[in-house]
Amino acid sequence: MVEVGHHALNISRAARPRRRRPDGAGRAGETAGMLGRSAPFGELYRPDGTVNGVRKDALLDAAEAVLFEQGTQALTLAAVADRAGVSKGGLLYHFPTKEALVTALVARVIGEFDALIDSFDDGSPGGYSRAYVRATFAILTGEARAHRRWSAITAAATDPELAAPLNEAMARWHGRVREDDPDPLTGAVVRLAAEGLWEVVGHAPDLYDADQLEALQRRLLELLER
Structure with a gap:
């Protein structure tokens, strides 16, 4: 059970243990490594933190809108990219996984x-x-x-x-x-x-x-x- 504000969130986890990277870096290391990759083909990364002119905040705004309007089950990378009006590749450049998006x-x-x-x-x-x-x-x-x-x-x-x-x-x-x-x-x-x-x-x-x-x-x- 995870306490957040006035909520008690019951969280069911799979019985099997989560696989870890041999180097112990875990999710954070994987995310950091993926974020360091080059931009996907056809996407222009700009020094001001945008991909094709779309800032990270705009992508996060889109994710919030999907969550607020449609609920947790609707939060997919494809849905967020569609809401933000960018290609999925553009979204993946900033947030390679849904976990990275939620972390942000x-x-x-x-x-x-x-x-x-x-x-x-x-x-x-x-x-x-x-x-x-x-x-x-x-x-x-x-x-x-x-x-x-x-x-x-x-x-x-x-x-x-x-x-x-x-x-x-x-x-x-x-x-x-x-x-x-x-x-x-x-x-x-x-x-x-x-x-x-x-x-x-x-x-x-x-x-x-x-x-x-x-x-x-x-x-x-x-x-x-x-």
């Missing part, structure tokens, strides 16, 4: 949220919890980003190795307590409330309008000032 989805969710927290944290007492709230609402009110973590969780749920970075990030985000926090318990309650809101909006994106989200953010920040 998870990494983007974590990296984006870490960067937002850092951008809002002014270092003052209680600043981390305020930054957590503001970062959460920046995502909830952003352009089609509210479902990113939901998509990443859904995609990673079938493999504990893929879900591990999300579990570790969740423990870090909610286990972080600064010595100068004037009220750690209230801070934890507010962060968990923001977490719950993110979870709900991930499943029901149209539940709250912009004014309601603004009011919710204001109330959570007020709780931190009491």
Whole structure:
């Protein structure tokens, strides 16, 4: 069972052991090696990180859209390439396996949220919890980003190795307590409330309008000032 946010994900694994590379590199080594290969015939790799003008982020956006609209079973490399409007070879240049694609989805969710927290944290007492709230609402009110973590969780749920970075990030985000926090318990309650809101909006994106989200953010920040 893998814990991700408010979910307990039951994951059935095959009874037989997973084969490992003799050098112990495992999936990470295989992915790194495949990513280093030359571009497929007919595909132009560009210095700005694009293949035929398509950036990695656009491919990840396409994968998220497939997941959100059609579910986990529909997430295939062919479906993502079709959604992104690129050849399968162009997609394979960046993401040679579905596991590599899901790993990138998870990494983007974590990296984006870490960067937002850092951008809002002014270092003052209680600043981390305020930054957590503001970062959460920046995502909830952003352009089609509210479902990113939901998509990443859904995609990673079938493999504990893929879900591990999300579990570790969740423990870090909610286990972080600064010595100068004037009220750690209230801070934890507010962060968990923001977490719950993110979870709900991930499943029901149209539940709250912009004014309601603004009011919710204001109330959570007020709780931190009491």
